[in-house]
Amino acid sequence: MKAPARRSALVAWGIVAVFLISWEAGVRLMNIPVYLLPSPSHILATLADNPSMYAQASLLTLGEALIGLLLGVLAGAAIAVLLTLLPGIEDGVMTLAILMKSTPLVAIAPLLTLWLGFGVLPKIIITALLTFFPVLVNVLSGLQRVDQPFLDLFHSWRASRWEVFRYLRLPGSLPYLFAALKISAPLALIGAVVAEWTGASGGLGRTMWLAYTNLNLPYLFAAIFILAAAGMILYRLLAWAEGRAVFWQSISREL
Amino acid sequence: MRVEVSALNHTYPGKPPRPALAGLDFSIPSGQFVALIGPSGCGKSTLLRLAANLLRPTGGSIRIDGRTPAEINAARQVAWMAQSPALLPWLTARGNVALAQRFINGQNGGLPIEDALQRVGLGDIQAAYPFTLSGGMQQRLALARLLIQPAGLWLMDEPFAALDEITRERLALELLDLWQPLHPTVLWVTHHIHEALRLADRVLVLSAAPGRLVADLLLELPRPRDESDPRFQAALSQLRTCLAQAQGEAQR
């Protein structure tokens, strides 16, 4: 890691550490009961005491989230490509997409359970529904938003609509795709968890719900810690991938 | 390629409609380097875009070797270069030039990729990405890309406008070196009187919108242009006056 990157990583860890220490101190000094707010040490101990349970739950939820994300990204990107190649149907398709996006999960989830059963499939579909819209909007924007000088150049080459798409629009939409991914990835985690709340036999969402209805807050927060960590790791992974894939956009991080 | 402009009018639609060119009439013989000068908004870019078939004239005609801009565009015989080099950032220098070749494959006449890159002095950094190149180098790369195309007409819209003075001068000389062996017809839009005089055989001055031809100056001076030559100076002051007049009209 280069020096500035290492420094910023240290700063990040430092902030997290300060946050956790203040939380711990606050709970102890103010004698906050565990059913109102457990201390980080208690939460971490709960995690340590149930490694396999949390590991299994995490794997399941992460699996649902990632597969759902993949599906959502593919769907969103595919629709965006379609709308770019067939601009006439853009209004109609976007209206449908907005309708789908606006329908609250609570209404859709039970229907999906009804049609698809109790397994992971409804959770994956719900996650995909949640994640496809940012991808659709962003990738469409990226595909459509090409600067005039480029279009003029391609015109001088008498490039066909398909050639403009393949050589200009598609590669140019990559930064937009990554921007959407950075939004959709955390959404996918949330989606999988919320989907599990509406009925699941496993996963972090289920663990959280069971813990809450037992008002067992350490178990609840342990799951939340895992989700937070997962979200962070996912984001960092995406940022790294973006740096490699969209190498031409230098994101200067001069500290 | 010859360029013949006859009673050329162009008005942009809108509320109210915006007339850009009014009644242009001139003829450019094959191989002539023509500079287009005029106050802002006088329609210089519009004229270029009409020649490139990016616009269709609302009145009059423009013919290139007797054919319409659309036909010439279809044959990919017109090369285009603008102020923004429009280099694809995800391709290397060589990749950008190679892209042009993909579109004009099969046609004879243009330079091979390696030659084009060498000619503009970028042979050693072919693998570099555009974002690592300076403004001057980027425009050189755009030139290399242009050289790939076997084009009888070069349409160039202020290509050096974003560059500093020193680079402009240097690139102007390099451009002439590239142009001379191939000798296509060139339509070069610029704001820079010195640049026009350095490069062109002929300078056309347009009035403020709607653009009319107010001066047509033939420069029979040897290249490279000597700025101390009294004929150069005479042309310079003549152009200055023309422009000032055209500018003054614009302000009224």
Add this chain to the structure above:
Amino acid sequence: MHRTVILLLTTVLLSACAAAPTQPAPSSEPLAMTFMAGYKPQANLPFVGVYVAQQQGFFREENLTVTIEHSAGQGQHLQLLAAGKVQVTTQDAAVLLKRRADPGLPLVSIALIGQRGQQAYAALAGSGMNTPKDWQGRTIGYKGTPPPDLFAILQAAGVDENEVELVNVGFDPRLLTEGKVDVYPIYKSNEPYLIRSWGYDLTLWEAADFGVANLGLAYVTSEETLANQPELLARFLRAALRGIEYARAHPDEAVQTVLKYTGPETDADHMRFMLESELEDAVSPVTEQNGLGWQTLEQWQSLSEMLQQYDALPRLDAAQAFTTSVLQAAQEK
């Protein structure tokens, strides 16, 4: 010699004839079904009956394969039952009647496990409230919509509903301990354990104490399943009731079985408390006379009338909401 042979043969023949009818008919074909508990895994008595039946092999003995699922508590279990994806679920008696009325779900109770409901109201012991008369001017929480038994209690105590502040709360007994509400709606078998474990004492009021009809959890099926698969239901109920009796006799073992379905976040003592509470309320004069889970028209009718009075429910035919046919079939054998 010949006489002995004839005697022997006759004896054998007679015993064969005698033996045949006394041998129980084999449980015919294997059947399979899905049971969906109406809430998350916990020691609600109908759930326990099924968990234990599964664990102890009672379902297997009935040649019945039962898949156990759990609802997230938002009503999907009723939808899935109506759609035929689930054959038996559980539901609170009052909600069953309401759902029959609106939106007209074809629900039928096949056994009333909770002869008395678990719904009650709690206040902190130190609050100085002794009777519902003391609710006057106080904040009272409700879950979902203000329940009919709340109004029934108010009326019985002579308190005007405009003189109390009703607040929609979710499941969060901390609202009571932190003083955000004065009276909190609870399930006797659930929240009191939690609240007491936090060190608080409670005063409880039950609707039954004020003459208000209140019934608990039932095993519920759909009209279609009842009509088409009575044998399946009988086998299920038989095994589940055995499971409940087993739990009554072996409560610790039953709690361990429940914990298999919950996770480590659930407290064994909490489950024990829940089991014991609900076992108490599974017994009534009706069950003492007719057996565990029995239900009468009188019980269902008085509940229905209470709902009509306080919940503005349209007129229902309570007789359609329950059946004793499955109970009878289950008791045969």
